[in-house]
Amino acid sequence: MTKERITREIVQTMDQKDSLSHFKSEFYTQDDYYYMDGNSLGLLSKRAEAAVLTSLQDWKEQGIDGWTEGKEPWFYMSEKIGEMTAPLIGAEPEEVINTGSITANLHQLLATFYKPEGDRTKILADSLNFPSDIYALQSQIEQKGLKHEEQLIQVESKDGYTLKEDDIIAQMDERTAVLLLPSVLYRSGQLLDMKRLTEEAHKRGIIVGFDLAHSIGAIPHQLHEWDVDFAVWCTYKYLNSGPGGVGGLFVHEKHLGQKPGLAGWFSSKKGKQFDMEHTLTHSETASAFQMGTPHILSSAPLVGSLEMFNEAGIETIRSKSLQMTRLLMNLIHQELSDFGFQIMNPLEDERRGGHVSLVHPEAASICKALKSEGVTPDYRSPNVIRLAPIALYSSFEDVYDMIGILKKLMTEEKHKQFKNERGIIA
Secondary structure: OOOOOOOHHHHHHHHHOOOOHHHHHHEOOOOOOEEOEOOOOOOOEHHHHHHHHHHHHHHHHHHHHHHHHOOOOHHHHHHHHHHHHHHHHOOOHHHEEEOOOHHHHHHHHHHHHOOOEOOEOEEEEEOOOOHHHHHHHHHHHHHOOOOHHHHEEEEOOOOOOOOOHHHHHHHOOOOEEEEEEEOEOOOOOEEOOHHHHHHHHHHOOOEEEEEOOOOOOOOOOOHHHHOOOEEEEOOOOOOOOOOOOOOEEEEOHHHOOOOOOOOOHHHEOOOOHHHOOOOOOEOOOHHHHOOOOOOHHHHHHHHHHHHHHHHHOHHHHHHHHHHHHHHHHHHHHHHOOOOOOEEOOOOOHHHEOOOEEEEOOOHHHHHHHHHHOOEEOEEEOOOEEEEEOOOOOOOHHHHHHHHHHHHHHHHOOHHHHOOOOOOOOO
């Protein structure tokens, strides 16, 4: 932690040097309101809004011809978005498609790559992953006629918040068919060493998949170079696609051309799709892993949003994100050391994702108090306050002001007015 006292003048100087500051005006933000929950649902941008309005206008003016004749033709939108996403994850354009939801895509890729044979029947995961991924793993094991209690191995955490790569590697063996891990742990913000884990798994003949929900749009990846077999993600967090925005998936080019585990009409080659044959001629790209008709109105926002990502550059976004989370941690140390907070995310840049994980016994009531004071944090049971300043629409002074609000409400014990229990949606 820094020893120099952080002042408003210091953070204002940081904002003056910020090459991304102009993007904030592209988003719908509110004065004197501090949104620190972009790792759960990103804010609406004016470009995303315009892209949705374009698709609505195409529908209004073209009707069904919007599929091919619209200003932004719907028939090719998923592929276009995939191509725009590829630079964010270090992928080739044909390896990426935007489709479905994160869980539907995980089911698709597990149905494709999880092929238990002989003694190689187990899936290796972790004990800290988001529940939805675990539900999908359990059900895919059961679909194969096996018992998930026997076949799903979850690496335990020693502290309840983080994982050690050595512990994950120690669980890899010749019985493991698939490894699935989050790139960034949702509670603690720990960034796993995806390159090392992929290399170690491949030495043992294990298929490797990652859930990028809490890293895509915040952290550069090199999925193609790292030889990752597959990945899935949602787009409504850092990518700002809106509530329920379409998901995305990556399949390494070495696997392209194989039949998708769950086939559907949009698995087809584009030129064959309307032949209406009952024998599927599937695409030779990641498009093969689509199933149903693209969700146009939840895909369109990405056309606008991803323009900004490609203008800003993911490396620049990552650099600012690290600066903001480092500032946030330093301010917590400087201003909140007397209030029982504990930082649970890794402090090192190379091991930290895009949010700070702040633990407190009264986390639920503190989050409610913050909202009453014009700050939107994110609560995760049982005791985690997640704070995510976002590179494209948060300023360094926003971080400074937010910590000032938190210190004031703790000093005045305003959180005591609220029950220390989560709401329906935490």
